[in-house]
Amino acid sequence: MTQLPTHTEKKLGLVIDLDTCVGCHACVVSCKGWNTENYGAPLSDQDPYGADPTGTFLNRVHSYEVQPNQGVAQLIHFPKSCLHCDDAPCVTVCPTGASYKRVEDGIVLVNESDCIGCGLCAWACPYGAREMDSDQGVMKKCTLCVDRIYNENLPEEDRQPACVRTCPSNARHFGDLADSESDVSKLVAERGGIDLMPEQGTKPVNKYLPPRPKDTWDQIDILAPLLDPVAEEPKGFLGWLDKTLEKL
Amino acid sequence: MHPAPSIILFTVLSGLGFGLLFWLGLGFPPVTGFSAFAFFTIAYLLAIGGLISSTFHLGNPQRALKAFTQWQTSWLSREAWLSVFALTFMGLYAIGAVFFATRIAPLGWIGSALALATVYATSMIYGQLKTVPRWNQPTTPALFLMLSLAGGALLAGQVTYALILITLSGVLQGAVWYLGDTRFAKSGTTMETATGLGTIGKVTAFEPPHTGNNYLLKEMVHVVGRKHSQKLRIIAITLMAILPIILLLLPFSHTLGALAALSHLAGVLTSRWLFFAEAEHVIGLYYGKREST
Ligand code: SF4
Ligand code: SF4
Ligand code: SF4
Numbered sequence: 001m002t003q004l005p006t007h008t009e010k011k012l013g014l015v016i017d018l019d020t021c022v023g024c025h026a027c028v029v030s031c032k033g034w035n036t037e038n039y040g041a042p043l044s045d046q047d048p049y050g051a052d053p054t055g056t057f058l059n060r061v062h063s064y065e066v067q068p069n070q071g072v073a074q075l076i077h078f079p080k081s082c083l084h085c086d087d088a089p090c091v092t093v094c095p096t097g098a099s100y101k102r103v104e105d106g107i108v109l110v111n112e113s114d115c116i117g118c119g120l121c122a123w124a125c126p127y128g129a130r131e132m133d134s135d136q137g138v139m140k141k142c143t144l145c146v147d148r149i150y151n152e153n154l155p156e157e158d159r160q161p162a163c164v165r166t167c168p169s170n171a172r173h174f175g176d177l178a179d180s181e182s183d184v185s186k187l188v189a190e191r192g193g194i195d196l197m198p199e200q201g202t203k204p205v206n207k208y209l210p211p212r213p214k215d216t217w218d219q220i221d222i223l224a225p226l227l228d229p230v231a232e233e234p235k236g237f238l239g240w241l242d243k244t245l246e247k248l
Numbered sequence: 249m250h251p252a253p254s255i256i257l258f259t260v261l262s263g264l265g266f267g268l269l270f271w272l273g274l275g276f277p278p279v280t281g282f283s284a285f286a287f288f289t290i291a292y293l294l295a296i297g298g299l300i301s302s303t304f305h306l307g308n309p310q311r312a313l314k315a316f317t318q319w320q321t322s323w324l325s326r327e328a329w330l331s332v333f334a335l336t337f338m339g340l341y342a343i344g345a346v347f348f349a350t351r352i353a354p355l356g357w358i359g360s361a362l363a364l365a366t367v368y369a370t371s372m373i374y375g376q377l378k379t380v381p382r383w384n385q386p387t388t389p390a391l392f393l394m395l396s397l398a399g400g401a402l403l404a405g406q407v408t409y410a411l412i413l414i415t416l417s418g419v420l421q422g423a424v425w426y427l428g429d430t431r432f433a434k435s436g437t438t439m440e441t442a443t444g445l446g447t448i449g450k451v452t453a454f455e456p457p458h459t460g461n462n463y464l465l466k467e468m469v470h471v472v473g474r475k476h477s478q479k480l481r482i483i484a485i486t487l488m489a490i491l492p493i494i495l496l497l498l499p500f501s502h503t504l505g506a507l508a509a510l511s512h513l514a515g516v517l518t519s520r521w522l523f524f525a526e527a528e529h530v531i532g533l534y535y536g537k538r539e540s541t
């Protein structure tokens with residue numbers, strides 16, 4: 001059913017820390033690995049070893065350069081997967097009912113056996129979180145690893161999304177954002193978590209933690225004079241060697 | 249947005265077909281018998297041909313019937329229903345006109361209203377997308393409806409109405425381009441809001457997530473050069489409005505009428521190509537790909 005639930009019991013989602021993400025793309029690989037072998041159609045690749053490789057991914061990492069008014073530019077790595085929006089426009093546009101949002105936990109999923117591959121949901125998503133698989137012709141998107149988080153066959157520490165479990169710098173956190181006492185909600189409150197494109201009115205569940213303010217430069221200044229180069233031009237023996245070698 | 253030929257053909261042809269059905273339903277021209285058969289055949293071929301070509305871009309067309317289920321929220325689903333209703337009512341009306349030489353007027357009126365409603369639903373598939381600011385305005389349904397009415401009048405041989413409607417659609421098209429050019433900037437969505445990094449400073453894309461192409465770039469990030477699109481706009485408006493108006497103002501002959509219709513069709517196809525090609529999706533911001541600003 002493509003009518004959105006008025007209320008979901010939980011709001012399971014991710015909190016992504018832009019301060020600690022090192023841009024290693026490990027989450028991209030683990031996401032592709034887990035989701036190719038589990039829920040729904042595999043994430044296919046086209047021409048993987050050829051000149052023009054493409055493929056389906058549910059999670060991708062962009063990198064941005066941000067230039068403040070003063071000081072040096074910052075490089076920020078930016079992982080992006082479905083934000084499991086509360087007001088998900090991708091769900092309401094779907095003509096078949098293949099796209100839906102779960103009442104119990106707020107996860108947005110695609111029922112692939114109903115999907116006709118019209119692509120309208122990908123047009124409606126402002127974040128580029130949905131990709132059509134060109135092998136199977138069905139829409140793929142992040143499932144919040146629904147087949148891990150409730151999976152009693154996995155050891156308890158593995159019952160979290162593959163990307164969260166993999167991240168070597170702990171930049172991805174998983175939890176219930178409807179519960180203000182959950183670790184993720186506390187993290188969002190403490191670090192001032194934000195919504196992406198709030199003006200699009202999608203009310204994303206996933207939150208992004210902005211980079212922490214950088215250190216200032218004046219601490220370095222104390223020692224800076226001592227670090228000045230002693231001699232610009234080599235003199236004496238070294239100078240002679242330099243000149244002689246250059247002549248050769 | 250990627251200007252997929254199947255979608256361009258679908259929206260233009262079915263728009264024309266439903267436009268022609270609109271006029272036929274109202275009794276312009278009041279045909280019966282063999283000429284009614286000819287008119288309705290053309291209208292159905294256009295409308296249904298368009299609808300069939302729209303299934304060519306589906307990943308799984310064998311499940312297309314499922315698209316009827318979500319009419320409560322989805323304009324695509326509403327379009328599916330409305331087109332079936334319109335074709336059914338007009339079919340019954342056509343049977344009366346072709347085989348029994350009687351036009352059951354109320355059936356025709358309902359059919360005409362449904363034909364227009366179908367075109368409206370098609371236009372709203374695009375018009376409701378907040379993610380494509382150029383489309384997300386009332387002028388999108390207005391232009392689709394106007395072009396459908398104008399093309400329909402032309403095919404129905406309603407020279408006076410065609411002249412008025414083609415002139416109006418030409419003016420509307422100009423306004424749509426003018427307003428559309430500033431829509432993205434006015435939407436307030438920027439790289440800064442997309443990344444949430446605007447509080448630190450000016451954001452530029454440093455490295456894309458993948459070195460190759462992908463579905464998102466192919467489907468939604470299509471950039472046409474400004475010069476290129478200006479030329480195509482001039483071609484579109486000339487073929488769609490200026491040339492047909494001149495041809496219709498000349499002393500009437502069937503050859504000139506047919507030429508006017510062909511020129512109009514070519515113009516609308518060009519305009520529809522631009523409708524897709526010039527439309528920028530906000531996803532482009534994540535890739536730092538926006539033609540302007
Ligand atoms: S991020 Fe995109 S795909 Fe995910 S729920 Fe929001 S609109 Fe839908
Ligand atoms: S591609 Fe599939 S999930 Fe997306 S709108 Fe079309 S039918 Fe629904
Ligand atoms: S939650 Fe699972 S499906 Fe979603 S991005 Fe992470 S690994 Fe991929």
